Amino acid sequence: MAEVLCAWCGALVGQSAAEHSHGICQPCYLRLRGLPDLTEAELDKLPFGVIVLSRDGIIRSYNRAEGELAGRVPRSVLGRNFFAEVAPCTSVQDFEGSFRAFCEGDEASRTFQFTFRFPAGPVRVQIVFLHKQVDVTVAIRKLP
Ligand SMILES: [Zn+2]
Structure with missing residues (x-):
């Protein structure tokens, strides 16, 4: 059994048969649930990535930490389609398909792990989807 961190x-947060498993502890989950209420200035102070997407994938907000992780200038990606233009590696069932299911379903949040295929190399992350009225807040944490 491996530890789940x-x-x-x-x-x-627990034990798992899977190797290198990650989850979210209760205090972090409660803090994440408040992300959709934060202002853009507050999001820019966070040490992890946050993107706000419309239901059709248009980037409405993109914080500083995500710009650093992805090597993007946040201002340059606003209004562009995340799946089609900005991060085409996410245009797969595991990410975009999950996003669509989340938009159409009634879950409060959805958490999964994903590997971004950045030009500089793959980066394993944990993703959390949260509803922000009609939009979706996407939190992105790089895994160790
Ligand atoms: Zn935690």
């Missing part, structure tokens, strides 16, 4: 703070 919180991807956001490193706290032990």
